[in-house]
Amino acid sequence: MSFKIEKKDKKTKARCGVFKTEHGKIKTPFFMPVVTKGIAKFLTLKNLDEIKTQCFISNCYLLYLKPGKEILKKAKGYHNFINWKKPIFTDSGGFQLKNPQFFISMSDKGVWFKSPFDGSKHFMSPEKVIELQNIIGSDIAMVLDDMQDANLSKEVYKKATDRTIEWAKRALNVHKNKNQLLFGIVQGGVYKDLRERCAKEINKLKFDGLAIGGLALGESKENMYKAIDYSLKHLDEKKIKYLMGVGSPEDIIISVGKGVDCFDSIYPTKMARHGHIFTRKGAINLKKGSYKDVFDPIEKECDCSTCKNHSLSYLHHLLRLDEPGVKILLSIHNVRFLHRLLEDSRREIEKGTFEAFQKKFLKDYKKRD
RNA sequence: CCCCUCAUGGUGUAAUGGUAGCACAAAGGGCUGUAGACCUUUUAGAAUCGGUUCAAAUUCGGUUGAGGGGA
Numbered sequence: 001m002s003f004k005i006e007k008k009d010k011k012t013k014a015r016c017g018v019f020k021t022e023h024g025k026i027k028t029p030f031f032m033p034v035v036t037k038g039i040a041k042f043l044t045l046k047n048l049d050e051i052k053t054q055c056f057i058s059n060c061y062l063l064y065l066k067p068g069k070e071i072l073k074k075a076k077g078y079h080n081f082i083n084w085k086k087p088i089f090t091d092s093g094g095f096q097l098k099n100p101q102f103f104i105s106m107s108d109k110g111v112w113f114k115s116p117f118d119g120s121k122h123f124m125s126p127e128k129v130i131e132l133q134n135i136i137g138s139d140i141a142m143v144l145d146d147m148q149d150a151n152l153s154k155e156v157y158k159k160a161t162d163r164t165i166e167w168a169k170r171a172l173n174v175h176k177n178k179n180q181l182l183f184g185i186v187q188g189g190v191y192k193d194l195r196e197r198c199a200k201e202i203n204k205l206k207f208d209g210l211a212i213g214g215l216a217l218g219e220s221k222e223n224m225y226k227a228i229d230y231s232l233k234h235l236d237e238k239k240i241k242y243l244m245g246v247g248s249p250e251d252i253i254i255s256v257g258k259g260v261d262c263f264d265s266i267y268p269t270k271m272a273r274h275g276h277i278f279t280r281k282g283a284i285n286l287k288k289g290s291y292k293d294v295f296d297p298i299e300k301e302c303d304c305s306t307c308k309n310h311s312l313s314y315l316h317h318l319l320r321l322d323e324p325g326v327k328i329l330l331s332i333h334n335v336r337f338l339h340r341l342l343e344d345s346r347r348e349i350e351k352g353t354f355e356a357f358q359k360k361f362l363k364d365y366k367k368r369d
Numbered sequence: 370c371c372c373c374u375c376a377u378g379g380u381g382u383a384a385u386g387g388u389a390g391c392a393c394a395a396a397g398g399g400c401u402g403u404a405g406a407c408c409u410u411u412u413a414g415a416a417u418c419g420g421u422u423c424a425a426a427u428u429c430g431g432u433u434g435a436g437g438g439g440a
Contacts, residue, residue: 032402034402034403036403036404037403037404040403041403041404041406042406057402059402059403062403062404089402091402092402093402094402095402095403096402096403098402099403099404101404102404116404117404142402145402147402185402211402213402214402215401215402216401216402217401218401242402243402244401244402245401245402246401246402247401247402248401251401263401263402264401264402265401265402266400266401266402266403267400267401268401269403270400270401270403270405270406270407271400271401273406273407274399274400274406274407274408276399276400285397285398288396288397289395289396320394322406324406327406
């Protein structure tokens with residue numbers, strides 16, 4: 001068993017533990033930044049290492065397009081290619097179904113994608129995606145799922161749910177790499193019956209971890225939280241749970257309380273690029289003129305290099321000038337913020353005080369400007 | 370002293386008599402398994418006085434101001 005729960009919170013369903021992978025152990029709960037093509041946007045791997053990123057997620061389909069599997073083979077694997085010694089997840093490419101720049105068509109056999117680089121067509125099946133992730137050599141591979149955008153008709157999600165279950169079985173059949181863990185994904189939109197059926201079916205299969213996908217795409221928060229509950233209810237408590245794509249501080253802390261162990265999202269980096277910064281007292285829009293003469297750091301208690309070295313006034317100044325470098329500084333803070341949030345959550349779970357911590361966080365995390 | 374050119378939101382600029390448009394700036398909002406460092410909403414304008422005209426940013430005259438040239 002790759003996942004070991006160390007402590008369970010008594011008042012909520014939160015837990016903390018250790019997740020063992022080929023490239024080392026990860027303390028849960030944890031957040032993964034998105035490193036789609038071998039680097040995060042405006043963050044180098046060194047930056048990630050410095051803010052104590054335990055693990056990140058890359059994209060199988062994008063890496064297959066460039067640099068391509070021949071280069072990755074010659075480089076002796078992706079870890080070696082990018083020089084990252086810690087664990088790596090790879091997403092299958094299922095998320096790119098949502099993007100018209102990538103998606104062409106799909107059937108039960110698989111998906112036709114196009115390359116945004118040159119327009120060329122590529123067929124991805126559940127089996128091929130496993131083969132590619134095997135070549136990449138990620139510690140954790142994700143199955144190819146049928147992820148539909150939010151707020152479509154129930155028929156669409158029913159079809160996608162059936163296909164996701166079928167593809168999960170096919171992926172498992174061809175997955176032979178003992179050094180690589182494989183996660184299944186629960187779909188079903190916001191529908192109780194679909195989520196529950198999908199969770200039960202995915203839970204029956206021999207996956208190393210279980211993911212909840214297809215959320216935070218534009219459905220209401222209420223529906224999202226319900227869909228998480230419907231899914232988790234039927235998933236093996238002992239297995240690690242991954243809520244895909246969720247990255248707002250409130251959603252993360254709420255989901256930890258529901259029993260989610262890991263998260264990935266572009267949210268902190270995208271928000272940082274747009275000048276929206278996380279603080280324990282809520283997200284702030286640093287572009288606002290009111291920050292022009294505030295000489296405090298973003299957060300006095302934050303241990304990131306941006307908070308240690310720079311004032312809101314300085315960061316505001318750079319942001320107003322649209323200097324690219326400020327996107328690095330702010331991305332460092334936002335990602336570190338989520339890491340700290342989960343490190344603190346873990347500490348509180350260990351102490352048995354997670355519920356109070358969660359309550360306080362949610363109370364304080366209100367827009368302050 | 371004379372001549373020429375010019376004067377449009379905070380800034381820079383379009384429109385030749387008939388709806389003052391654009392960009393940036395400013396003030397909001399959004400962003401959740403990344404080709405968007407992006408998208409979106411709002412605010413805000415004819416130097417000044419007079420004439421011609423149904424109608425003037427646009428034409429004519431005065432004033433003021435800016436730039437250039439000549440004695």
